[in-house]
Amino acid sequence: MSLPPEKASELKQLIHQQLSKMDVHGRIREILAETIREELAPDQQQLSTEDLIKALRRRGIIDDVMKELNFVTDNVDQELSSPKQPVCFTDRQSTLLKKTNIDPTRRYLYLQVLGGKAFLEHLQEPEPLPGQICSTFTLCLHFRNQRFRSKPVPCACEPDFHDGFLLEVHRESLGDGTRMADSTTMLSISDPIHMVLIKTDIFGETTLVASYFLEWRSVLGSENGVTNLTVELMGVGTESKVSVGILNIKLEMYPPLNQTLSQEVVNTQLALERQKTAEKERLFLVYAKQWWREYLQIRPSHNSRLVKIFAQDENGINRPVCSFVKPLRAGRLLDTPRQAARFVNVLGYERAPVIGGGGKQEQWCTLLAFLCRNKGDCEDHANLLCSLLLGYGLEAFVCVGTKAKGVPHAWVMTCGTDGTITFWESLTGHRYIHKSVNPDEPPVAEQPKPLYPYRTIGCVFNHQMFLGNCQPSDSVEICVFDLNDESKWKPMSEEAIKSVCAPGATTSLPPFPPLCASTIDASVTSNEIEMQLRLLVSEHRKDLGLTTVWEDQLSYLLSPALASYEFERTTSISAGNEEFQDAIRRAVPDGHTFKGFPIHFVYRNARRAFATCLRSPFCEEIICCRGDQVRLAVRVRVFTYPESACAVWIMFACKYRSVL
Numbered sequence: 218m219s220l221p222p223e224k225a226s227e228l229k230q231l232i233h234q235q236l237s238k239m240d241v242h243g244r245i246r247e248i249l250a251e252t253i254r255e256e257l258a259p260d261q262q263q264l265s266t267e268d269l270i271k272a273l274r275r276r277g278i279i280d281d282v283m284k285e286l287n288f289v290t291d292n293v294d295q296e297l298s299s300p301k302q303p304v305c306f307t308d309r310q311s312t313l314l315k316k317t318n319i320d321p322t323r324r325y326l327y328l329q330v331l332g333g334k335a336f337l338e339h340l341q342e343p344e345p346l347p348g349q350i351c352s353t354f355t356l357c358l359h360f361r362n363q364r365f366r367s368k369p370v371p372c373a374c375e376p377d378f379h380d381g382f383l384l385e386v387h388r389e390s391l392g393d394g395t396r397m398a399d400s401t402t403m404l405s406i407s408d409p410i411h412m413v414l415i416k417t418d419i420f421g422e423t424t425l426v427a428s429y430f431l432e433w434r435s436v437l438g439s440e441n442g443v444t445n446l447t448v449e450l451m452g453v454g455t456e457s458k459v460s461v462g463i464l465n466i467k468l469e470m471y472p473p474l475n476q477t478l479s480q481e482v483v484n485t486q487l488a489l490e491r492q493k494t495a496e497k498e499r500l501f502l503v504y505a506k507q508w509w510r511e512y513l514q515i516r517p518s519h520n521s522r523l524v525k526i527f528a529q530d531e532n533g534i535n536r537p538v539c540s541f542v543k544p545l546r547a548g549r550l551l552d553t554p555r556q557a558a559r560f561v562n563v564l565g566y567e568r569a570p571v572i573g574g575g576g577k578q579e580q581w582c583t584l585l586a587f588l589c590r591n592k593g594d595c596e597d598h599a600n601l602l603c604s605l606l607l608g609y610g611l612e613a614f615v616c617v618g619t620k621a622k623g624v625p626h627a628w629v630m631t632c633g634t635d636g637t638i639t640f641w642e643s644l645t646g647h648r649y650i651h652k653s654v655n656p657d658e659p660p661v662a663e664q665p666k667p668l669y670p671y672r673t674i675g676c677v678f679n680h681q682m683f684l685g686n687c688q689p690s691d692s693v694e695i696c697v698f699d700l701n702d703e704s705k706w707k708p709m710s711e712e713a714i715k716s717v718c719a720p721g722a723t724t725s726l727p728p729f730p731p732l733c734a735s736t737i738d739a740s741v742t743s744n745e746i747e748m749q750l751r752l753l754v755s756e757h758r759k760d761l762g763l764t765t766v767w768e769d770q771l772s773y774l775l776s777p778a779l780a781s782y783e784f785e786r787t788t789s790i791s792a793g794n795e796e797f798q799d800a801i802r803r804a805v806p807d808g809h810t811f812k813g814f815p816i817h818f819v820y821r822n823a824r825r826a827f828a829t830c831l832r833s834p835f836c837e838e839i840i841c842c843r844g845d846q847v848r849l850a851v852r853v854r855v856f857t858y859p860e861s862a863c864a865v866w867i868m869f870a871c872k873y874r875s876v877l
Contacts, residue, residue: 565592
């Protein structure tokens with residue numbers, strides 16, 4: 218069987234990577250040297266290939282290589298004859314097969330990405346060598362509760378995207394859930410395919426490159442149900458008007474359509490939808506302007522309050538803030554609202570990048586863009602947490618206001634059935650019970666002291682309601698959160714909000730994507746980071762002229778403490794400290810001193826974590842410990858969450874004999 222040139226080169230690269238991974242070349246050189254020394258007679262000038270292969274076989278090198286290779290055989294005829302057979306997709310990075318079941322009663326859209334071009338920012342990128350770590354592009358897709366991710370490809374002017382995604386197309390309502398969708402039914406499905414391009418650098422840091430909504434229904438009017446598209450991707454934020462590159466995409470219906478629509482019918486339907494959406498957005502804008510005028514007439518000082526009706530997404534498009542929040546169910550990935558708060562907290566925090574000075578760049582990311590790059594601004598965290606809390610059946614709102622020094626901020630508020638108001642800080646996972654201060658009480662009266670960092674509040678909103686704060690003062694500590702009292706909170710019409718934010722009301726924002734389970738192996742990752750930290754500590758102490766002796770048992774005893782810290786972060790309940798303290802007392806002999814330093818990260822870069830730890834004088838004191846019988850310990854525990862987010866707990870410890 219002959220292979221095309223590109224497949225042959227790919228196979229060669231895979232073989233080279235596998236041989237490098239096993240250090241086969243080094244072992245062959247050693248055996249060759251040994252064989253020449255031991256078996257080559259003085260009068261012989263060269264060693265035959267057969268002699269070398271015999272030596273390799275005798276020492277088990279060939280058997281080791283064969284064990285590492287996995288061969289997969291598929292009966293092609295059997296797959297073609299039975300439509301219920303699972304379709305297999307092989308991943309270059311893994312020898313495991315990924316399978317997806319094809320339902321013969323459903324309609325599918327097969328989307329192929331056939332390469333990219335004109336990514337001019339990477340015009341000067343050198344061709345990566347086999348096995349070399351380089352920056353990569355990853356394409357993420359979401360369509361009607363289905364999510365896909367391409368294989369990472371090296372960043373280049375013409376990135377080598379060659380991936381196929383099988384998207385199921387069906388109606389969940391009107392009794393059509395079990396029937397194969399025909400052309401007319403599919404034409405009424407207005408959900409676009411959301412495509413997000415992520416760049417990952419050599420340090421594992423992610424950047425949002427582009428976010429694009431693909432209108433796929435042009436394939437319904439194309440001949441044979443197949444069409445090729447050229448998609449121009451635009452930048453994000455301040456670069457939303459600048460092209461970043463072009464993707465070549467092929468769309469194909471499976472099974473093929475019995476009857477295709479005329480292109481005129483498809484174009485007419487799309488034009489009508491755009492017209493209807495534009496009219497709804499125009500009417501909402503007219504209503505929002507009227508509402509704002511009425512709000513300013515209540516009190517002129519309202520003009521300086523943070524009443525956020527519209528926000529710009531990553532593409533620079535103004536959207537009603539209520540469209541960024543929808544009830545989101547986490548399935549079996551998150552069990553409690555507090556665990557959801559912890560998950561949102563461990564997603565990275567990063568302010569929207571801005572070129573030059575001039576303050577904060579506004580960018581409220583769509584949920585897919587936020588999840589795919591695993592980090593975002595405070596508004597992204599608050600929107601996600603509010604959506605998850607709504608999914609758990611709580612009455613949740615996003616609050617927009619300020620923190621200390623007038624810094625704009627967003628957080629989440631829940632209203633209990635008993636009137637209890639709870640603030641949730643999405644960046645830390647902390648919860649605060651709000652107790653209002655009565656400004657009319659005499660100065661001697663004892664007032665509750667607020668523990669939360671919030672200073673002012675301008676508005677609250679969720680997927681159905683938007684309320685502007687019209688109380689005399691917008692100070693959080695004296696605000697009354699009776700949202701039904703229109704003299705304190707001016708509401709927007711729920712019907713007006715529903716017209717642009719309800720599911721199916723507009724094509725501007727698709728339904729939220731589902732959360733994905735973590736792909737991180739917590740035990741393996743914990744071990745890897747721990748070994749890297751041991752190496753870094755040993756090198757650091759060697760530079761100081763100190764020897765390093767590790768005590769594995771002491772390292773193991775630190776595990777319960779790390780588990781207890783994470784449990785406390787998730788539940789606000791402390792447990793297990795007594796057993797940990799008792800074990801440490803038993804492990805540290807009389808006359809010895811024990812010191813421990815726990816620290817928490819939301820990334821898995823050991824070198825970066827070590828550099829941060831050294832900036833703490835307490836941690837540096839442990840790592841650079843001098844004394845008699847010094848024994849060092851380090852323990853790493855990675856706790857995984859959906860979307861491959863993780864909480865990384867590290868504890869450095871030492872024990873030594875106290876010498877006065």
